[in-house]
Amino acid sequence: MTAIEPNTVRFSSAAASTGAPYMTTPVAYDGILLAGFGGPEGQDDVIPFLRNVTRGRGIPDERLEEVAHHYRHFGGVSPINGQNRILKEALEGELARRGIDLPVYWGNRNWSPYLEEVVTEAAADGKRTLLAFATSAYSSFSSCRQYREDFARVLEETNLGETVTIDKIRPFYDHPGFVESFETGVREAVETFMSQGIAPADIQILFSTHSIPTADAERSGARDIDWGEGGAYAAQHLAVAAWVMDRVRESIPEAADVSWELVYQSRSGPASQPWLEPDVCDVIGELPARGRKAVAVVPVGFMSDHMEVLWDLDTEAAEAADEAGLAFTRTPTPGVAPSFVTGIVDLIVERLEGRPNEERPHVTSLPGAFDVCRPGCCENVRAGFKPAASGVAP
Incomplete structure (x- = not known):
């Protein structure tokens, strides 16, 4: 594994590489990466999917089967992939409506289409400066840093780390x-x-x-x-x-x-x-x-x-x-409610324009919805720090 240099921002755009918490410089992103968790789409997918989710933890298939019955109850199909297909289509429609010419690539951490596949596809299409929207709104290892580590891993494993960058949209919990x-x-x-x-x-x-x-x-x-x-x-x-x-x-x-x-x-x-x-x-x-x-x-x-x-x-x-x-x-989740889809595109525009933090909409007074994550945030004490995109290394 590549060693992490302290207080550097890797795999990120030139604007993000400064390490400033909020990006006030417009960035000409050329693609949007919709990053999801992933889910099985048939009974035969369930255990392989759960192996992916728990990789590195040594959990035997017998224990995974205890969780698998949740999916088997619904025919082995998680609704999450279908929901992300609909969200991708909705985002493409809203971007087009607002005259924003950006393709949306959808990839998952744990099931097809995998992030590796779509980042490689984006690179083949000539897209080099990607802005990621991770389908989790809050700050924690599993909901933020793990996505950033996966972005870094994908860029390293595909040998695209020198040519493709991935920035991440801020935590949007109070948008x-x-x-x-x-x-x-x-x-x-x-x-x-x-x-x-x-x-x-x-x-x-x-x-x-x-x-x-x-x-x-x-x-x-x-x-x-x-x-x-x-x-x-x-x-x-x-x-x-x-x-x-x-x-x-x-x-x-x-x-x-x-x-x-x-x-x-x-x-x-x-x-x-x-x-x-x-x-x-x-x-x-x-x-x-x-x-x-x-x-x-x-x-x-x-x-x-x-x-x-x-x-x-x-x-x-x-x-x-x-x-x-x-x-x-x-009560309902946001799903593809028009206000939510519009809000996601608003978050994209923030970064395209380099909008100052004080001009960004939010409903709470909490600090810390950073564009570039701070050193040591959202540590996983069991695995330690791994290379991560869109954040200052610890």
């Missing part, structure tokens, strides 16, 4: 285009429950996101910012949830009596390893004792209705609510 769907969903859920005769004080809102190892959470975000317990990952989710509830209470004054909290789901680590808690289903089971009669689960950590939403929330959380005798609803 208006992303959060609008959550605010609309919570407002409609509260209104529906109230119309059914359920008092606001009897309604619980659970903002749910993917659990991650506590050690990763503590190291998420820039090191020189005091994020509090759970690092940037928890702080960002809490800030978005608070903004959503403030907006809902502005439009529905009675919603001041509606309770909310941040919960976690989809834990996949060993019991001996601390992960972020509480679990969404555990909390749902406690709600009757709190006097709640209805629960709305808000998938605030997710961009679309992929497997963690369909299984962990629409199946397991819904079953937990039924067992607890609670009215249940799951």
